[in-house]
Every structure is written in structure tokens, then in C-alpha cells.
Amino acid sequence: MVWGVNGVVVLCLLAAAAFYMTNLRASAATEAAATVRPNATQKLAPTSYFLPTLTPNPRYTPPVFETPTAFVLENGPRPTIIGYSLAGRPIEVYAFGAGEREYLIVAGIHGGYEWNTIALANELITHINENPGAIATDATLYIIRNMNPDGEARAIGVDGRVNNNGVDLNRNFPSDNWVADWDRDGCWIYRPTTGGLYAGSEPETRSVMGFIKAHKIEALISYHSAALGVFPGGVPWQEPSKRLAKALANATKYAYPPIDTGCEYTGTLADWAVENGVGAAVDMELRNHRDTDFDENLKALKVFLSFIP
């Protein structure tokens, strides 16, 4: 009996010692990880920019933004993954309804710079999931809530606009007027960017192209911010897209015709879409870089889903 108790005590002591040693090793490992982490994190930051002008300025301190939280739809359909970003983040599409007429909304093409378009897509997805009557029985609505997840993950602000190759995804589509570089007069100039090494060079672009080619999309809204209005697709603007732009502008009170800053738009999703079988397409800009304009865009959704090109 005594030996038995002794045995148990010895075993306990051995277990305690083993546990203590393991903890020591674990905390040593954690400290080691903590000391190497800053360098490791810097190496993980996007370094695939091919423009030398995008080399970070050593004296520039990047602003700290909240990390975007993953969107999870409670009690709703799971999204389908249609492709991956350069950093391997999934590009997801939500589908609502099962009708023959197919409609597509794309948000977040300009990533964290236009993060409120992603927030709007999240609100629309949540709303439609709770109000399935929003989709007529003969319609199907697809929502790609974030086409540029790497941009969103990088920054909420100007640094979050391009993808991890420094490409403006809304200039990377192989429309008839695609160019790698363009006259910047009247255009967005806050950071260096390109239209890609070639038309359709980016995985994010090809994911959306593949999705559109696999469906017969009646109409498409590509959401942007901010403030310029609603741009019809096509070069020159194509008639059904002009009609869609007018109807959406009427519902939202966004500007139509859109404000002309003198910028020439090339390789856009909306232009490529109407050149490749989509009935009508627009670039639609929210009012600012902060609000989702949810009420206006809920009205726009109704107009959009009843639009026949």
C-alpha cells in the first residue's frame, strides 16, 4: 500500500516536471517567435510590385487601419469560390434565387480604397437573405462581394486600391481598348499603377471573366466610390447600358451623365462585359468613401432586377 502511494507520488512529480519543462520550451519558442516576427511580417507584406516607383519610402509610416473582419452570413447560403487572389485569398460569389434571368453585382474591385462598396455588398447579401422576396421567381442574383481581397487586406485607403502586382483591376480586363498605361490627365493619380503586363493578366480579373463567361448575365453593376455618378459600359457607351445607367441614377440620385473629369477609362470590367455577351453594364459610384448609401441602393436593386436589356 505504502509503496503504491509512493509510486503514485513519484509519477505525479515526474508528470509535473515534464509539464514544467514543456511550458519552458513553449514559452521560449513563443519569445523566439515574438522576436523574429517583425521581420517575418515585413517579408510577408506584398513585395511583388514590379514598378520600381512602388518601393516603400523608408521614412513613410503607413497608417494603421482596422483589420477587415471576414464576412460570415448566418443562416444563409454558402458562397461559391470562383478563384483566388495573388495572395491566395478566395474570391466568393453569393447566389440568390433560381430564375432564368441572371444578374451580377461586383463590389470591391478597388479593394480597401473603396471598402464601402464591400460593406454595401455585405449589407445587400444580409438583407436579401432575410427577405428572399426581393428576388423575383424568374431572376437569379449573383453578388461578388470583394473582387480585390488583397487590396482590402493591405489598407483601408489609397494604398488598398491595386492588387498585389500593383495593377488597377478595373483597367486589366481585355476590352478592345485595353492599354498597360494611359494618359493620367483627369484620372486617379495618388499612387503608381498599371493596367497589367497584358490584358487579363491578373488572377482576380480572370476569376471574374470565367464566371461571366459561364453565365448569361442580363445586367451587371460594378460598384465604386466615390461621387462621379453612373458610367454606362461600351466604347462608345452602348444603348442598353445607357438605359440601365439612367434608371439606376434615377433611383439613387447619383449623377447621370457621370461627371467628366477628362479621364479616359480603359480595360474596365463594364466595357469588357458588354463586349462579351452581358446585356448591359455600368460602373456605379457611391457618394463618398465612407457610407454604403444602403437605402438608395436597395431602390437601385429593385430597378436593376427588373431591367431587361
Ligand SMILES: [Zn+2]
Ligand atoms: Zn473604383
